[in-house]
Amino acid sequence: xxxxxxxxxxxxxxxxxxxxxxxxxxxxxxxxxxxxxxxxxxxxxxxxxxxxxxxxxxxxxxxxxxxxxxxxxxxxxxxxxxxxxxxxxxxxxxxxxxxxxxxxxxxxxxxxxxxxxxxxxxxxxxxxxxxxxxxxxxxxxxxxxxxxxxxxxxxxxxxxxxxxxxxxxxxxxxxxxxxxxxxxxxxxxxxxxxxxxxxxxxxxxxxxxxxxxxxxxxxxxxxxxxxxxxxxxxxxxxxxxxxxxxxxxxxxxxxxxxxxxxxxxxxxxxxxxxxxxxxxxxxxxxxxxxxxxxxxxxxxxxxxxxxxxxxxxxxxxxxxxxxxxxxxxxxxxxxxxxxxxxxxxxxxxxxxxxxxxxxxxxxxxxxxxxxxxxxxxxxxxxxxxxxxxxxxxxxxxxxxxxxxxxxxxxxxxxxxxxxxxxxxxxxxxxxxxxxxxxxxxxxxxxxxxxxxxxxxxxxxxxxxxxxxxxxxxxxxxxxxxxxxxxxxxxxxxxxxxxxxxxxxxxxxxxxxxxxxxxxxxxxxxxxxxxxxxxxxxxxxxxxxxxxxxxxxxxxxxxxxxxxxxxxxxxxxxxxxxxxxxxxxxxxxxxxxxxxxxxxxxxxxxxxxxxxxxxxxxxxxxxxxxxxxxxxxxxxxxxxxxxxxxxxxxxxxxxxxxxxxxxxxxxxxxxxxxxxxxxxxxxxxxxxxxxxxxxxxxxxxxxxxxxxxxxxxxxxxxxxxxxxxxxxxxxxxxxxxxxxxxxxxxxxxxxxxxxxxxxxxxxxxxxxxxxxxxxx
Numbered sequence: 001x002x003x004x005x006x007x008x009x010x011x012x013x014x015x016x017x018x019x020x021x022x023x024x025x026x027x028x029x030x031x032x033x034x035x036x037x038x039x040x041x042x043x044x045x046x047x048x049x050x051x052x053x054x055x056x057x058x059x060x061x062x063x064x065x066x067x068x069x070x071x072x073x074x075x076x077x078x079x080x081x082x083x084x085x086x087x088x089x090x091x092x093x094x095x096x097x098x099x100x101x102x103x104x105x106x107x108x109x110x111x112x113x114x115x116x117x118x119x120x121x122x123x124x125x126x127x128x129x130x131x132x133x134x135x136x137x138x139x140x141x142x143x144x145x146x147x148x149x150x151x152x153x154x155x156x157x158x159x160x161x162x163x164x165x166x167x168x169x170x171x172x173x174x175x176x177x178x179x180x181x182x183x184x185x186x187x188x189x190x191x192x193x194x195x196x197x198x199x200x201x202x203x204x205x206x207x208x209x210x211x212x213x214x215x216x217x218x219x220x221x222x223x224x225x226x227x228x229x230x231x232x233x234x235x236x237x238x239x240x241x242x243x244x245x246x247x248x249x250x251x252x253x254x255x256x257x258x259x260x261x262x263x264x265x266x267x268x269x270x271x272x273x274x275x276x277x278x279x280x281x282x283x284x285x286x287x288x289x290x291x292x293x294x295x296x297x298x299x300x301x302x303x304x305x306x307x308x309x310x311x312x313x314x315x316x317x318x319x320x321x322x323x324x325x326x327x328x329x330x331x332x333x334x335x336x337x338x339x340x341x342x343x344x345x346x347x348x349x350x351x352x353x354x355x356x357x358x359x360x361x362x363x364x365x366x367x368x369x370x371x372x373x374x375x376x377x378x379x380x381x382x383x384x385x386x387x388x389x390x391x392x393x394x395x396x397x398x399x400x401x402x403x404x405x406x407x408x409x410x411x412x413x414x415x416x417x418x419x420x421x422x423x424x425x426x427x428x429x430x431x432x433x434x435x436x437x438x439x440x441x442x443x444x445x446x447x448x449x450x451x452x453x454x455x456x457x458x459x460x461x462x463x464x465x466x467x468x469x470x471x472x473x474x475x476x477x478x479x480x481x482x483x484x485x486x487x488x489x490x491x492x493x494x495x496x497x498x499x500x501x502x503x504x505x506x507x508x509x510x511x512x513x514x515x516x517x518x519x520x521x522x523x524x525x526x527x528x529x530x531x532x533x534x535x536x537x538x539x540x541x542x543x544x545x546x547x548x549x550x551x552x553x554x555x556x557x558x559x560x561x562x563x564x565x566x567x568x569x570x571x572x573x574x575x576x577x578x579x580x581x582x583x584x585x586x587x588x589x590x591x592x593x594x595x596x597x598x599x600x601x602x603x604x605x606x607x608x609x610x611x612x613x614x615x616x617x618x619x620x621x622x623x624x625x626x627x628x629x630x631x632x633x634x635x636x637x638x639x640x641x642x643x644x645x646x647x648x649x650x651x652x653x654x655x656x657x658x659x660x661x662x663x664x665x666x667x668x669x670x671x672x673x674x675x676x677x678x679x680x681x682x683x684x685x686x687x688x689x690x691x692x693x694x695x696x697x698x699x700x701x702x703x704x705x706x707x708x709x710x711x712x713x714x715x716x717x718x719x720x721x722x723x724x725x726x727x728x729x730x731x732x733x734x735x736x737x738x739x740x741x742x743x744x745x746x747x748x749x750x751x752x753x754x755x756x757x758x759x760x761x762x763x764x765x766x767x768x769x770x771x772x773x774x775x
Contacts, residue, residue, distance in 0.1 A: 008567055010495040010505050011721050014660045017491045018510065019251075019484055028251040031206035031223035032283055039208070040069055040107040042271045042282040043114035045121050046292060047096035047103050050361035050687030051130035051143065054094055054103065054123060061120035062106060067113030070274040071121070073104045077270040081237035081262050083229065085167070086153040087146060088327035088364070090237075090266045096125070097145055097326035098361050099688045100292035107271040107280045132687055134323040134358035135300060137165040145326065145359040153236075156332055167324060168332045168357040170339060174411050180315025180350030184306030188387055192303070192379035193754045194737075195681045196323065197296040197368060200699060203253020204289040209268035210279035217244045218269060219279075223252040226260045226523025228481045231515045233262060234269065249513040255485040256672075257367035260525060261329045263293045287692040295682070296368030297334055298323040299375040301342070303383050306350075311391055311398040315350035318342045320376070322357045322365075329366030331357055337457065338372025343411065344380040345421045345455035345626055346402040351411060361687050369672065371526060373456045374734045381452035381738030382753060385745060395451050395742065396429045399628075403453070412618045418724055421626035423713045424650040425453055431648035431709055432630035438747070444637045447645070448747025452738035453628040456731045457621030459526035460606030464536040465519035468497060468544045468598045472589055474568050474581035476503050478540075481513040481521035482533045487729050488661035489529050493537050495657055496722070500541025501548075501598075502565030503581065527727020530657060531623060534722050536602040544598025548581070551596070555579075555587050623726050626652040626713075629670070629735035631706075633743040637766060640759030642744060644674050644704070649732060650711035654724035659712070665728045666710040673736025675700035681756050 022028040059071040074093035080086045092103050104121050108114035129143040136142060145165055146152075159169050181187055208221040218240070224230050227247040235245045252259065262269075268282040284293065299322050306315040320342070322335045339355035368374075388398040406419045429435075429451055438447035467479040478497050484490040490510040498505045513521075521533060545565055552570045553560035562573045568581045588594065604622040632646040649666050656662045679698040683690040691697045715724035737755060745751055750765035 007499040007502065010498045011657055012655065013495070013658070015491065015495060015505065015658055017488055017661070018494045019490050030203050030251045030253050031208070031221060032203055032253070034208055034221055034250060034281070036208065036279045038278045040109060040275055040278050040280045041111040041114050042105055042107050042267055042280045043111065043118055044102045044267050044288070045104040045118045047092065047099060047101040049096060049125055049127055050099050050132070051128040051145070052096050052125040053128060054092060054096065055126050056124040057104060058122040059104060062117040065113065065117040065120055067109035068106055068117045069109070069278065070107040070271055071104060071117070072270050072274055077273060079237050081233055081266060082328055083233050083261065083330055084154070084156045084332050085328040086237065087149070090270045098363055100363060101326065102267060102292070105267050105271050107275050130361040130687055131165070132360055132362055132684065134321050134360050137358045137360050138321070138356065145361060165359040166356050167328060167359055168335055170336050170355040172340060172353040172411070173351060175350035177315045177317055177350045177352040181306040184314045185309045186390060187304065187306050188383060188390070189302070189304045190383050190386060190753065192301045192382060194299045194375040194378050195755050196298040196365065197676055197680050198290050198697060199256045199258030199368060200697070201254030201256065201258060204286060205259065205264040205284040205293055206282070207264035207268040208279050208281045209265065209272035210277070211272040212277055217246070218272065219246045219248065220265055220269065221248045221250060222265050223250055224259050225252065225255040225483050225485045226525060227483065227513045227515050228520045229260070229523050230262060230265065234265070247515040249483050251512065252483050252485045255524070256369045257371070257525065258294060260367060260523060261294065286694060290692045290697060291363060291689045294329050294364045294366040295325070297331055297365040297372070297375070299338070301376065301379040303342070303379055305383060305387065307387055307391065309391060311388070311393045311401050313346060313348040313402055316343060316348050317352045318354070320355045322355065323362065324357045324359050325362045325364040326359065327364045329364050331365050334367060334372040338376045340411070341373055341455055341457065342376040342380055344377065344384070345404050345453055347404060347408060363689070367525060369669070369733045370456070370730045373454065373730065374737070377452065377454040377734040378737050378755060381454070381735065382741050382751065385450065385742040386751065396425060396434055399425050399451070399453055410620065412620050414619055416624055418623065418654060418715060419626070420652040420713045421453060421455070424626055424628040424652055425451070427711045427713060428628040428630040428648045428650040431650070431711060432632060432646060434630055438632055445634055446637060446747040447632065447634045448743045448745070449630065449632045450739050450742025450744070450746055451628060451630040452735040452742060454626070454731060454734040456527070456625040456734065458528045458623060458625070458727055459522065460620060460622045461603055462522035462528060462532060463603045464521045464532040464601070466533065466536045466540050466600045467519060468501065468537070468540040470501065470544055470548060470581070470585070470596045472582070472585040472594055474503065474507055474585065476501055476508045478508065478510045478537055479518045480510065480533055480537065481515065481518040482529050483513055483524050485524050487524070487665060488658060489524060489533070491661060492530050492534060492657045496534050496537045497541045500538045501545050503568045507568060527625060527730045530727060531722070531725050532602055534657065534725060536600040538600070538722055539602060540598040540600030543600065544596055547596050547598060548584070551588050552584050555584060623654070625726050625731040627731040627735050629739040631736070631739040631743045633740055633747060635744055635747045635762065637748060640762035640766070642678055642740070642757060642762060644706040644740060646707050647736065648709045648711060650713055651728055651731060652713045652726065653728050654715050654726040655721040656712055656714065657721065657725060662712065662728055663710045666732045667708050669732030670708050670736055671700060671705055673733050674704060674740070677737040677740050677755065678704070678757055
């Protein structure tokens with residue numbers, strides 16, 4: 001049965017991922033697998049100092065080493081890149097700003113020869129004072145990390161505080177905060193911190209670059225989640241026409257936001273310029289991936305919140321200091337989006353929000369799953385429980401009392417639609433049985449439950465373009481620059497295309513992006529792809545379907561309104577099947593060859609949220625994501641070890657395109673959230689990361705994982721799926737940490753405000769609690 005005219009209803013079905021066969025059989029070619037004729041191998045010499053002038057570099061011995069074909073320094077390739085602020089050299093020019101800053105690179109016949117040649121490069125440094133804490137970096141007299149900041153090319157209205165390390169300062173206010181505090185019965189003031197984190201993708205950063213001297217073209221093979229934007233960033237950095245740059249995306253072995261800027265690409269491109277046309281492959285070691293790519297921003301947050309006795313919010317003041325690291329990637333966007341969601345999914349009438357992004361002599365930071373939401377949700381939701389406990393209101397009730405509802409105005413005046421945050425709170429709380437106390441197995445193994453909810457916006461407005469080709473054999477190809485980074489993008493596009501065109505799912509293929517062929521897309525980020533590219537693919541599918549039915553009407557000499565295309569067959573009303581799509585196109589092209597194309601373009605309305613400061617009612621997010629996680633934990637009071645037993649994760653997803661994919665997204669993100677909360681942190685000493693291997697940088701393992709229940713909160717079934725669909729990749733990671741922290745308080749009565757929650761912090765808090773009892 002057709003679910004609608006010409007559609008088999010693949011959207012909404014649980015389907016096997018279209019990329020599964022290639023991946024499970026080992027046929028998928030990732031960046032790290034690519035081998036090209038004549039390919040050289042690159043390696044990078046990195047700074048051992050966090051801040052130093054480069055006095056001299058002697059590469060003469062390295063150039064003579066066996067197998068070496070090129071040695072490059074910043075003097076040879078003095079170019080800078082940066083999507084928002086062009087402050088980062090491909091290779092350090094005159095100065096290094098963190099331990100791991102690339103200083104020189106070698107291309108050789110083998111990787112071993114390249115690494116041996118690095119040992120022969122001699123560099124003289126003059127050490128400079130360094131600063132590692134962003135709060136210290138803001139102090140008067142702190143060493144300036146970029147004294148020439150004003151000279152950099154900027155693509156954002158970055159409001160740097162002159163002659164300081166504050167590279168971006170954002171403020172937002174609403175109502176009258178002092179009046180709001182005056183109206184409060186209780187004022188709560190708490191400080192929180194969230195640590196830097198590594199993306200730890202299965203595939204390390206990898207790139208291959210080839211420069212053809214004859215025509216001055218670069219071709220870059222890069223497992224990136226936003227190839228079109230890297231294409232532009234590289235062209236701008238090199239001052240080249242966009243037509244002289246090509247990015248080809250192989251299979252991507254994970255991203256989580258960590259592969260959206262030039263890392264291995266920068267080294268490969270710089271080397272390729274000097275290898276006379278031979279391609280250069282650069283694969284970062286695990287140590288380089290941990291110490292010299294980019295991390296999640298560490299954040300230091302102070303929240304002051306006014307509340308009435310009945311739990312109604314009256315005001316919030318929030319100050320956030322973000323640790324940017326040595327160079328700006330897309331951290332300004334993180335700092336901006338983060339501070340504007342530190343109110344959580346709650347109505348707070350008076351706000352005074354300040355966000356400062358500060359340079360330090362540490363690894364560069366940038367987007368990480370959640371794009372600032374995870375850090376601020378941590379602070380917001382732990383304080384919410386502190387407030388609830390002090391007022392004697394249960395955690396569920398205070399959240400339901402203040403949560404946004406359909407038609408509420410966001411802080412910039414935007415009327416919010418498709419708001420189902422209360423349903424997520426109720427369903428997560430019900431699933432974990434939050435109203436019932438946990439039964440602890442022993443006096444030293446205490447169990448407790450906690451809950452946390454969140455709000456996230458998506459980047460708005462952003463563009464997606466795509467094209468769909470129908471070949472003479474009825475095969476459908478979707479050309480899109482949305483990379484498959486593991487979240488099921490290709491499967492989603494195939495499902496939508498199959499329905500929109502009217503062909504079997506098996507007839508649809510979605511090749512990986514190639515900027516010479518696939519149209520522009522903003523990138524797989526901000527949990528935007530299913531909504532934006534999904535609508536774009538649907539539009540292109542309907543376009544090509546209309547063209548096909550027009551051709552069929554000509555061939556069959558009938559009215560196109562009488563025709564439909566279902567599972568690759570032309571159906572005529574009252575007649576039945578007339579011919580297959582293959583037969584139709586064979587006739588159209590006289591049994592030779594040809595194809596029919598359709599186009600799609602989707603750019604929803606929107607404008608930057610900060611315009612609301614001028615009284616404008618902006619559309620800062622085309623949809624809003626809400627989720628609530630409830631956790632049950634067991635705390636060993638003798639060791640401080642926390643074991644997560646159960647997690648109920650309720651998500652307002654609008655509509656599931658592939659339900660099994662949504663479940664996988666939620667489960668994966670809960671696992672990531674547990675790992676972020678209890679295990680992951682960088683150990684630092686004078687700017688050097690000490691735990692630069694996966695044996696020392698701890699991650700959650702299978703033994704640490706709880707039972708996870710994924711709960712979908714969906715829109716009314718009569719609404720068109722793509723009109724209400726929401727992202728799910730990022731919100732699933734934000735609420736886990738505060739839910740665990742609140743469950744720990746419920747279990748043993750201690751509040752941990754600094755991530756990660758390690759056993760030593762739990763034990764210290766328990767000792768402090770005992771000491772206070774003894775006084």
